[in-house]
Amino acid sequence: MSSLDLEAETKPQAKAGVLYGLLDPAFGFFVWAIHFLVVYIAEAVACALGLGGAGAETRTIFLTALILVTTGAAAVLALHGVLRYRRLRALPQQRFRMSVAIGGDAIAAVAVLWQLFPLGMISLCV
């Protein structure tokens, strides 16, 4: 019996398994989802606990924390994109995976950084 003759485009990236291989290109959007939930829930809980009536210093600290979380999430996305580029750029058969991963990081980074507009423009707990 002969063997298979397939031009399989990809192999799993690492020994981490098939699920990892399937989900890694969507890494950016998972970061976006976590960031979105964190800033939304943090603001909702803080307002429920009375942040709206707190002093200006407390409110500034809270807002700064949200901005740091946002920029941190964007930095994680940039790092992931760079790592994927370095790992996959030399592998032509991995071009599709690399493009989806880096593109996903880019769109997610825009969506994360977009949240800086409300954070910079809208008052807390109004």
Add this chain to the structure above:
Amino acid sequence: MTPARGARAAASAGAHAADGASVLYPQSSGPDGLQRLQAAWEMPRRFGFFTEVVNNHIGTLYVVTGFLFFLGAGVLALLMRIQLAYPGVAFLDAGTYNQFFTMHGVTAMFLFAVPIVEAVAVLLLPSMIGARDMPFPRLSALGYWSYAIGGALVFASLFFKIAPDGGWFMYPPLTGPRYSPGVNTDVWILGLGFVEIAAVAAAVELIVGILKTRAPGMTLGTMPIFAWYMLVTSGMIMIGMPAVIAADILLELERAFGMPFYDATKGGDALLWQHLFWIFGHPEVYIIFLPAAGMVSMMLPSFARAKLIGYTWVVLAAIAVGFLSFGLWVHHMYATGLPLLSLSFFSAASSAIAIPMGIQVFAWIATLWDGKPVLRVPTLFILGFLFIFTIGGLTGVMVAAVPYDWQVHDTYFVVAHFHYVLIGGMVFPIFAALYYWTPAVTGRMLSERLGRWAFWLMFIGFNAAFLPMHVTGLRGMPRRIYTYSGDLGLNWLNLITSVSSFVFAAGVLVVIVDFLRHLRSGRESGANPWEAPSLEWLAPFPPYNFRSIVPIRSRYPIWEQQDLKAEESGGRGFLPDAPAGEREALITAPITTEPVQILRVPGPGWNAFLAALTTAAALAAMTLKFTTAGLAFGIVAAAAFLYWLWSMDQALPREPADAGRGVALPLYSNGNESVGWWGMVVLLVADAAVIASFVFAYLFLWTVRPGAWPPDGSQMPGFLPPVLISAAVIGAYLAFEAADRVNQREGRLATGLCFLISAALAVGAVAGGWLWLDGLGIDSTRHGYGAAVWTLVGYMGLHVAFGAGMALWCLARLTLSMLDSWRCLTLRICLLWWRLTAPVTVFALFLVAGFPHVVS
């Protein structure tokens, strides 16, 4: 090497294991093989309508049923437009109008839009990805029959004046027990429950089917773009649909047992419903749109005579939309008094989603620009889609801005916006798809002339009906009113809308006439009438889809693989035969697409139909307070499901079988190569989303009144009981893990003992949980807190109880020699259940015990 490990090794080794070895069930590429293949996939002559489970049959029924519901929704719309044609018309009274507009939305969204996109996928996707069938055909059948029966029950309620009347989103408190004491809301919950089951079932099928049954060589980067869209959509259904399932459960618990989740006078909050509903409801728009966009992306290359521009970018855009759409749900709640910053987060996310949406539109335009477009009927509908949907998208950006939304909230402007999005973004592509893929299914062409008439009537009728609604909305006409004052200056606009809606309906009528005509006298299409590049046009749609499964190396296989047809029809691909007389499918690895297993797929049977029918009868009887009949049907339904489960995990030979092309593969897998394992993983994702919704409900009710917690006078929970209960749960789980390990060493007695210990600990944990909550004095009907605690802990208790049942189930199979170290997929799948249940139950217990200490 143990037999189980040997099976896994054989699976992963694929072809290489078979060199020189004798294999079972040799495949024949000759006429005898074809004869056996046809016999195995032949539809039963008697009762095949009810018992056949193959995707071609179920998919066709799904599409036809979905289209019938589309017509039903349309008729309701026309009747409403007669009522609204002039001010003060007495064609419908207010109560009937409420039922009509509710059922119009419910039917259009839940009974037509979501099911029909899944239906198209069930019908066409296997042949697009080079598969024989869906991986779980009986689940497809169960999903379809649940949908058909549940949908028919809900729609039939109109004729008995008990139809839902609270709007398609059924906001409490209007739909709570105080303001909706009749059964109307219960009918909605009942019917929607079935539709949700169907949607989740189809989503499980599609995810596992796309990942595990693609033709060898068809990698993620080369699979049809529609498969990508359906993969994303199915993932969204698995995350989004559970939220509304949870909301439904809470509403029914409030209505039937007085648990006040949404009753503000008892610590509940109506906004909880809105959050849960719209966490599903906004992604729902994209759940509908994405498959339609996938169909457009499949059709365009055929008519542009060019490859889809930016395949990778379109895939990326689909994934991006799938994720970002979950960040938009408050988009529908701008007028509910949430903090402005919260609203702005969602407004920003609403703007961000414009990026991937724009990528898709530009890719389609670029494809048309790149090719030499041919203007056929599907092209017209696609152009109509681009025009109408773009307008809907633009008004979507308008209502995504908070101040603008406050102005037009609950007016006809919003009605116009979402009809532009939904009819433009989904109905027009569906009609394009109807004209495009009908020849693949029936072998006959629809009429080009009638199709053009239909398109122009629908296009003109739609725009003339809905464009004026923007103006009526901006001038203040509210939604959901059965009449209006004659001196508002809206009479002419409403009359134009009403008349034009009949023009749109005339277009649909032309399509119906054309379809009925084509069945009898439509021109025979021949093979591939559009000269399309995708696999579904390779063979003339036999029930087994392909004579043989040929490795695929291109996104456009018919255009680029020269010998494809000859290899397929000559039986030179995989599985050209059915040597055992049974239906077989090829299972491949999700990323590498190497063949890993020959799957014996179930053939015709009554099980799925009877399970759906008796479950529907049981729940309908209970809803209408026929308790005895409900219990009787419930017992029959439970028996049907248990029989079904018992018949799974059949004994199969351990030796590899011939798969064709000189490759031998195992017939069985007991590990993570099996489709059953993948199906369970996907299902558990949905289950985890339900649990997350209950956790959200508990925490949300605290944020509404963040004072003393517990707020109902019950005791502050201590930590000793949850520690003990958690220990029992973890013990039950570890005993199950131990059963798997001992079973691998063929220790039957020890395996049985582990199952018994697991079941005993699980039962102890359930009893302990009950006594703990009862001892704390937490009353589920006194306050939203108690209702949320009982629901969360009770739901996890159900999980643990099911875990105990699974242990006993495995013990029974072990005793009857239906479970051993080789045949142990049942055990492994039950183990997955425990791997979710144990940690999440411990988390839930410590949330309930610890959170009051943290916040108090």
